[in-house]
Amino acid sequence: MRTRLITSLPLLALAVSAMGALSAPVKTAGGVSGTxxxxxTPPRMRPIDMSKEPxxxxxHPTPVMTETVMAGAGNTVQNVVVYISAGDQAGxxxxQPVRYDQKGCQYVPHVLVMQVGQPLEIYNNDQTSHNIHPLATINPEWNKSQPPGTPPIKATYxxxxxxxxxxxxxxWMHGYFAVLATSHYAISGNDGKFSLAGLAPGKYTITAWHEKFGTQSQEVTVSASGTVTANFVFKALPY
Amino acid sequence: MGRLFAVVLAVITIVSAAIFIARIWWLPPDISVLGVGIDHQMTETMIASGVLFVVCQLVLAMFVWQYGDAGDARPIKTFPGGATPMVVIATILVSAEILVLTLVGTKVWGGIFLSPPDPSALHIDVQAEQFAYYFRYPGPDGKFGAIHPELIDDGNGNFFGLDPANDTAARDDIVSASLVIPVNKPILLTLHSKDVGHAFYVPELRIQQDFVPGLVIPLHFTATRLAKEEIVCTQLCGLGHYNMRAYLEVESLGQFQQWLKDHAP
Structure with missing residues (x-):
């Protein structure tokens, strides 16, 4: 036992030093942020009538509204997924699993971002059965019934x-999974703001996706320090 | 053993008849103009078939009691030959009864399914889908927007496939998950299904009608009192069939008009 411990010590030291090298500060001070x-005029959000599911x-003391275009003050847009679509190093x-909830007959969050291969866990918090059906076209499509009190459904894309x-x-239940190939992504809040941090210096293509407005991309060059600004402006139609 | 069976038969007959006579499991109160005729027809049918049922079962019990196997192992010699005239008469009697019930019932049936709706009827469009109902009112312009199935988008509330961007008639259409109607006003529903067969059943209205994909099926009725009742699907339509329902809300005309204003898109 003693001899084994002694022989393994140098190995341990080697492993610790290797870990140290990996976690050594890479020059990733750059970032992209914007609004x-x-x-x-965006479409009006409508109240959802859930009377069939008491x-x-x-x-919901006040009716839940549809979440297609969640506009904030100053015409900002919530739930826009901003991510690096080109130029990122594969990681x-x-x-860490991402969590998707069915609560009050709504999907929470409305748009869930995850990485390729990241574990997804879907919970039913309601007193009724749900049947979640992600309408994938590139990945395999499935739909699964989930009665109340059953364990989470696990999946990956x-x-x-x-x-x-x-x-x-x-x-009326409606949501999105945004499955991305990059670990650099953000989702805009009600103030329309997003921020991508920890980017190595270089040229990137930043893409913004919105369920109603579509996608927009722009090229940015990130320097070793400082944050580049990239704003996106979508065109809204009332219908 | 034969006599015990006769007693059991008689008891079953009397108990099941008593359940109907005492109206322990009866229909819920009727709230529709046509319901009176249906209930009348139902009662007549129950009396005619009930009397026949009770008499037949008691006679059967009597015969079992009287002529049951005495345990002396004698072979039965005369069955089924002997009673031919009686079988013929019984068949004719039962057929006649069923025929008469059908003829009498045709009037009530025709009142619901074969007569045209009242010209002043309020027209409401109904979309059934797995596993919900949606109801559409034409809005202030009195016109329904055209339906474009390819534009159906449940998550964004476009359950009917309307095209408000290009179709002005569709812009004021009111879509609701509950069927709200004014009392004493003839109602015309046009039923269509987005996916599979469903049914529209409101026991209190005494109406049950299937939805058939690809068909637009008219259905008319008039509710006679204020009520809130359940609309249920009675065609097995898939996994969530048990949960496919909506509410019928019968309101005063004033309340209904206010409801329309509150739900204008």
């Missing part, structure tokens, strides 16, 4: 894709 806005309807898949998610039981 997403729109011009024109256990969900009772969770290992994220191991192997290819990048923006996937519409619906519930086969509650037609």
């Amino acid at each position: 997403i806005t729109f011009t024109g 256990s969900c309807a009772s969770q 290992a898949a994220a191991a 192997a290819k990048p894709e923006f996937i519409t998610v619906k519930c086969n039981v509650h037609p």
